Amino acid sequence: MTSMESGGDGGKWLDAHYDPVAGLYTFSSCVDLADLSGDGENRLVVGDLGTGSSGMKLKVYRGTALMSENTLLDLPAGLVAFFMDLHEPRIPTTAVASGPCIYLYKNLRPYFKFTLPSLEVNTLEQDVWQQAREGQIDPLTLKEMLESIRKKADVPLSVRSLRFLSLETDGLDEFVQLHKQQPIRRQTVITCIDTLKKSTADEDGVSCLVVGTESSDVFILDSKAFIILSKMSLPAPPTMMDVTGQFDVEFRITVACRNGNIYILRRESDKPKYCVELPSHPVGLVRVGKNVLVGCTDESLQGFTQKGKKLWKIVLPAPITTMAPMDLPTRGFQGVLVGLANCEVHLYRDKNLLSTIKTPDVVTSICFGRYGREDGTLIMTTKGGGLMVKILKRTVVFDDRDSAPGPPLAQSIRLNVPKKTKLYVDQTLRERESGVAMHRAFQMDLSRVRLAAAKAYVKALESSLTPMSASLSEPLKMNAVVQGLGPSFKLTLHVQNTAACRPVMNLAISFLYDENLYRIRDPYMRIPLLVPGLIYPVGTFVDCTNDKGITDIIKVFVLHEGRSSPLLTAHINMPVSEGLALS
Amino acid sequence: MGLFDKLVGWLGLKKEVNVLCLGLDNSGKTTIINKLKPSNAQVQDIVPTIGFNIEKFKTSSLSFTVFDMSGQGRYRNLWEHYYKEGQAIIFVIDSADKLRMVVAKEELDTLLNHPDIKHRRIPILFFANKMDVRDALSSVKVSQLLCLDYIKDKPWHICATDALKGEGLQEGVDWLQGTTTDVHDSESVEHRD
Ligand SMILES: Nc1nc2c(ncn2[C@@H]2O[C@H](COP(=O)(O)OP(=O)(O)OP(=O)(O)O)[C@@H](O)[C@H]2O)c(=O)[nH]1
Ligand SMILES: [Mg+2]
Numbered sequence: 001m002t003s004m005e006s007g008g009d010g011g012k013w014l015d016a017h018y019d020p021v022a023g024l025y026t027f028s029s030c031v032d033l034a035d036l037s038g039d040g041e042n043r044l045v046v047g048d049l050g051t052g053s054s055g056m057k058l059k060v061y062r063g064t065a066l067m068s069e070n071t072l073l074d075l076p077a078g079l080v081a082f083f084m085d086l087h088e089p090r091i092p093t094t095a096v097a098s099g100p101c102i103y104l105y106k107n108l109r110p111y112f113k114f115t116l117p118s119l120e121v122n123t124l125e126q127d128v129w130q131q132a133r134e135g136q137i138d139p140l141t142l143k144e145m146l147e148s149i150r151k152k153a154d155v156p157l158s159v160r161s162l163r164f165l166s167l168e169t170d171g172l173d174e175f176v177q178l179h180k181q182q183p184i185r186r187q188t189v190i191t192c193i194d195t196l197k198k199s200t201a202d203e204d205g206v207s208c209l210v211v212g213t214e215s216s217d218v219f220i221l222d223s224k225a226f227i228i229l230s231k232m233s234l235p236a237p238p239t240m241m242d243v244t245g246q247f248d249v250e251f252r253i254t255v256a257c258r259n260g261n262i263y264i265l266r267r268e269s270d271k272p273k274y275c276v277e278l279p280s281h282p283v284g285l286v287r288v289g290k291n292v293l294v295g296c297t298d299e300s301l302q303g304f305t306q307k308g309k310k311l312w313k314i315v316l317p318a319p320i321t322t323m324a325p326m327d328l329p330t331r332g333f334q335g336v337l338v339g340l341a342n343c344e345v346h347l348y349r350d351k352n353l354l355s356t357i358k359t360p361d362v363v364t365s366i367c368f369g370r371y372g373r374e375d376g377t378l379i380m381t382t383k384g385g386g387l388m389v390k391i392l393k394r395t396v397v398f399d400d401r402d403s404a405p406g407p408p409l410a411q412s413i414r415l416n417v418p419k420k421t422k423l424y425v426d427q428t429l430r431e432r433e434s435g436v437a438m439h440r441a442f443q444m445d446l447s448r449v450r451l452a453a454a455k456a457y458v459k460a461l462e463s464s465l466t467p468m469s470a471s472l473s474e475p476l477k478m479n480a481v482v483q484g485l486g487p488s489f490k491l492t493l494h495v496q497n498t499a500a501c502r503p504v505m506n507l508a509i510s511f512l513y514d515e516n517l518y519r520i521r522d523p524y525m526r527i528p529l530l531v532p533g534l535i536y537p538v539g540t541f542v543d544c545t546n547d548k549g550i551t552d553i554i555k556v557f558v559l560h561e562g563r564s565s566p567l568l569t570a571h572i573n574m575p576v577s578e579g580l581a582l583s
Numbered sequence: 584m585g586l587f588d589k590l591v592g593w594l595g596l597k598k599e600v601n602v603l604c605l606g607l608d609n610s611g612k613t614t615i616i617n618k619l620k621p622s623n624a625q626v627q628d629i630v631p632t633i634g635f636n637i638e639k640f641k642t643s644s645l646s647f648t649v650f651d652m653s654g655q656g657r658y659r660n661l662w663e664h665y666y667k668e669g670q671a672i673i674f675v676i677d678s679a680d681k682l683r684m685v686v687a688k689e690e691l692d693t694l695l696n697h698p699d700i701k702h703r704r705i706p707i708l709f710f711a712n713k714m715d716v717r718d719a720l721s722s723v724k725v726s727q728l729l730c731l732d733y734i735k736d737k738p739w740h741i742c743a744t745d746a747l748k749g750e751g752l753q754e755g756v757d758w759l760q761g762t763t764t765d766v767h768d769s770e771s772v773e774h775r776d
Contacts, residue, residue: 014685014686014689015685016682016683016684016685016686017681017682063680063681063682064681064682065718330656330657371682372680372682372683373607373608373609373680373683374656374682374683374686375656389682391682391683391685391686393689394656394659394686394689394690395693
């Protein structure tokens, strides 16, 4: 026994027992909890699959100890404990479904065996075996004939014929000799089993058994007389089943089938009422309240209403190994436990993850309920045959947003939004009615703003109002001043290095202008080293060579030696020359 | 025992002590209390306790008032309302219920960490009950599983009992009587300081 706190789930569970070598190999469908002795202490009943070919057993645990064992003849497909009568003391019966039979145990002793009715046998098949028995055909011919029947027939062959067809040639004769005297029978096998209350919803009310078979049928069996009360057909063999309601009143059977669909059967009809087509195969089916939760092979858990309408889907971190409901009526809690291949068991309420239990081995079966005298007991068996028992702490409260990934908590906080005023409502109405016009007006204004901005920009460029260098390595700023009335003007360029601390070297200034109009004394000037922050005036004279009062722009370039593209350009609008040039 | 106690004992005025009887459901609390009562006051049928019962029994020098609490999960939150009044605790464990030993430990830890208990030198008597059951754990094993050795600041004692036959109960009550008297003396010493 270990008494350490279980990690990873915030200490919600107490580790009551762990036996890694219990030798229990089973699935959730073969585990149940019931007060088998009527002393108020629930026992754990397990259909152990052994190695899969031998060692199948019905085991009963009390507390941490194995209490009894019964050998099972065949692999168990499912196990349920239920009340079959009203006799006192109220001791439940255990039903184990295996092959075509249901074995009933009472007081831990075999008590009754029920076999499903055999199926219709193919008459052609019967005829050929008849001929074989009378020695009219040899085994090889028999094989050929059976082969052709198998291909055509709408009634499938019996297991005997199928086994015969799978034999090698040298074994045929012996097989025919061994089996030819026995009549042919075709038996279906049970794939899943559950219980359905007969007429009351009481915890200890008498139940019927509901079995799903490989022949795609669902039978409801009366547990007193063992007669078939109802038979329903499905489009495919059922694999998992959930039953709710009462046979005499109203019931609902949700079945996951081998074709990947889920069908919902109701009391009134012998055909499915609703169908859910899943994108991938179901591996777990659990009903929580009125919703049906389905685990699929694509590592997802999906919620459906009882009419088959999809509610939600979440993606899990690993493939699902098993699923079981977690019902705690004393605390009004309902959830689903999902065993995962990454050695975790997740507890979900709807799509919210409430608790993650880390396990030392992959869990193959889960059962939650009252065990011994403890209501909130979680029993798990592992792939390696281990048995693990955990008990939910009394003080645990499950917070929906515990560790759930998804929308942040803040999203569900209501904001204190003020009441809508008449003005607001009027505005909204107006917006709704003349939305297009408002949008157009806005676009128009936006274009105007852009135009105004562009115009201002162009103007600034044209008047060379403090143009700036775009280069990051030589951040420069320059403005130009033209003085004089003409024909000679003094042109002064103020150059500033705006860098924080780096001086700039090897700069030069040159001009581009109409040589018919102007003459510049120093068309190429070298600029001294520019210390950051200081303004350097660089001056030259411009002579206007024409007298027609024409003006033009002079372009100024600040160049870096050895580089052809200018660092900075400025356009200077020359004023009109008032005087004549002396020639 | 102090002279004063002997005196009240002679005078038939016994000191009153409030005892809380705690433990999981079905551990045998009511059965134990019933056995401690004078034989003419004992009842034959014991049913699971609902809520709690108040019982009284006397020893040579003390008069015990016992709050026999129900151990069922849904009533366990009642326990803490009586911690203040309790002057001693009897904690009963079903030694045969190995599965729920962790639950007993959890409830004990919750009790020890409760603000009304944590800083008091309140004596705790453990009864490892049902020792007659075939594969019941020994009292040593029970005290190990409950980590009783970690209780350093409170006097405690464990005895193995069989409440059906009444075995082991007297030893526990004797201890309780001795300790309760001691604690009261020492507490009154502290008050004088
Ligand atoms: N074998 C055995 N059974 C005992 C012993 N003590 C009590 N029992 C039985 O255990 C059962 C429960 O005893 P109670 O005294 O009702 O237990 P409780 O602790 O008062 O239970 P709650 O009132 O529900 O908290 C009864 O059937 C007793 O007969 C014991 O020492 N040995
Ligand atoms: Mg009681």
